[in-house]
Amino acid sequence: MRIVEHIDRVQSRLGRQMLLENPSTYLLFEESTMAETEFLDEIARRSGCGLLLDVNNVFVSSQNHAADPDAYLASFPLSRVAEIHLGGHEEETDEMGAPLLIDAHDSPVADPVWALYEEVIERIGRVASLVEWDNDVPDWPVLRLEAEAAETVLDRASRKAAA
Secondary structure (H helix, E strand, C coil): CHHHHHHHHHHHHHCCCCEEECCCCCCCCCCCCCCHHHHHHHHHHHHCCEEEEEHHHHHHHHHHCCCCHHHHHHHCCHHHEEEEEEECCEEEECCCCCEEEECCCCCCCCHHHHHHHHHHHHHHCCCCEEEECCCCCCCHHHHHHHHHHHHHHHHHHHHHHHC
16 A cells, blocks of 8 residues: 555654544545545555544544434544644535535534534543644634643543543
8 A cells, every 4th residue: 555655754854653634525436435433444454554533523524424423433443543633624515506515614613523523532531632723723721722632632631541
């Protein structure tokens, strides 16, 4: 698999494990022989890379394709997750007038994304987490509140995971 060769080359050059992120998607393949989660697991298994679970990407893709984000997470190889990303998204409409979410990193983390994040932390315990905000970056107090919200979820869900 070509992607495994590329990951091996990068990891060898850096001398450390890299993390591969699940994408946000806007179109589906007409045909596929492997689910995305199975593909990510296979790449990680063959290359030794870890996975970066972007929970907002799970939500965005699920909404865009009328899929169940809980089913996606149930099939995701959570044991390989070394970091989690959270972010905001934009709500748009496509050319047919249907809702379309864009992973924009330009707004607060949405409530459904926080809920998915908490579910993941309850399953795997505390893991490095980052709130991404790349566009229309607000003043520090807003960013701090997002970081504190993530810490609150980490603490609460980690306690549940340990129980």
